[in-house]
Amino acid sequence: MSRDEQPIFDEMHDADGSVRAAYGGYSDWFDEQDPQALRKKHREAEAFFRRTGITFNVYGQDEAEERLIPFDPVPRIITAHEWRRLSRGIEQRVRALNAFLHDLYHRQEIVRSGRVPEWLLRGNAAFLPHMCGFTPPGGIYTHITGIDLVRTGPDDFHVLEDNARTPSGVSYMLENRETMMAMFPELFTRVKVAPVSNYPRRLARSLAACAPPAFDGAAGTKPAIAVLTPGIYNSAYYEHSFLADQMGAELVEASDLRVIDGRVQMRTTRGYKPLDVIYRRVDDDFLDPLTFNPESMLGVPGIMDVYRSGGITIANAPGTGISDDKALYSFMPDIVEFYTGEKALLPNVETWRCMEPDALKYVLDNIHELVVKEVHGSGGYGMLIGPAASRREIAKFVQKLKANPQNYIAQPTLSLSTVPILAKKGLSPRHVDLRPFVLMSPNGIDITPGGLTRVALKQGSLVVNSSQGGGTKDSWVLEE
Secondary structure, three states: OOHHHOOOOEOOEOOOOOEOHHHHHHHHHHHOOOHHHHHHHHHHHHHHHHHHOOEEEOOOOOOOOEEEOOEEEEEEEEOHHHHHHHHHHHHHHHHHHHHHHHHHOOOOHHHHOOOOOHHHOOOOOOOOHHHOOOOOHHHOOOOEEEEEEEEEEOOEEEEEEEEOOOOOOHHHHHHHHHHHHHHOHHHHHHOOEOOOOOHHHHHHHHHHOOOOOOOOOHHHOOOOEEEEOOOOOOOOHHHHHHHHHHHOOEEEOHHHEEEEOOEEEEEEOOEEEEOOEEEEOOOHHHOOOOOOOOOOOOOOOOHHHHHHOOOOEEEOOOOHHHHHOHHHHOOHHHHHHHHHOOOOOOOEOOOEEOOOHHHHHHHHHOHHHEEEEEOOOOOOOOEEEHHHOOHHHHHHHHHHHHHOHHHEEEEEOOOOOEEEEEEOOEEEEEEEEEEOEEEEEOOEEEEOOOOEEEEOOOOOOOOOOHHHOOEEEEEEEEOO
16 A cells, blocks of 8 residues: 555544544634734744754755744644654664663674574674773663654654764753743643653753762762763754853853863863763764774864773763664664564664665566665755655666665655644644653663654655754653
């Protein structure tokens, strides 16, 4: 069955047009509003985002390098019952990912068992031999994880991707909520929504719980935490500075840090001060020029030696990027079962690994119906959506697949659920996904209620990435 023949689940309205229970309170409020006043507030929100600097950079384009991320004021609403079910599946998956990473860098029992093939690691740039035999402080690899979910029916949620390298977007989740509460305070008195504003405090607490052995906690002192950013030209720099400010942490670049007396220390007006935890937003390859890319100006020379000796915690741990690998994703049901002893509560999307001859043949024969992705791709780049592609685009992708099949996976074109946006003529449905954010420490797993809803603003489009024209929404989890 092609996507056009599949029913599309509208999260706000039943098939007969009646409003679903989750949206009852919001719908009653919306019907009382003046459409012109709503559109005016929408414009005010966009002006606020621009003044605040809530933009992102688009790489590879000369014009309009810095863009405003479109914000839609119609929330995406999830019931408390739905969220409990999702939370159980998310927690199960994150625990399995962390256990998998520990195993991968130690005994590799899952490889020995045959559940995950050895070829996935061999030659994979995201696998770091430097992490072999080393356990991060507290045994935590995935301090911050974003799990991308898509919905196709009332009870049908699937994991589309796992983001454990440097998951982004949490600042937009927080700003979307703050903007909604500022624009429509009366709405939040009528509809009880679980809060998200305490995420920065929870993040700081979770990172502090992962302090390294070198931190002694003398006289009740707290671990010193910093956010390491590549700098102002990075596409997510706004988020780096926002989170550092909200956590009460330092925002640092590589030039602010150096290794002194076996510790990573930060330059201050009173000399250098040791750091305990670094929430890094710098990719592995640029983290330490003495260990990885010698030309990197974004990392700290010697930080990996300090890390391995117990002098610093790096979040997320170097080497977690292997769990973002889209070829590895297809093995996640086996990974979850191997480490938890349970079937995955949240299923994967069906995936064909193009490096396997039979799978490649199927993908080539049905490419016009499939979504084809690069194994290491992100942000919507390097992807083909078969039903929306031209013959020329498909022909070019066929050549890429034949030349380098191990670089691609393919998935069916799902009928993603829709949530209304505020369009010129009123509410109009658009496809969405959801990225909940998960914190992990030795004290447990903490899942923020809701997450970042990304929305494809173009009618009929399935691409929700901001770099490809998508926008964001506030995500509500209703309180009991």
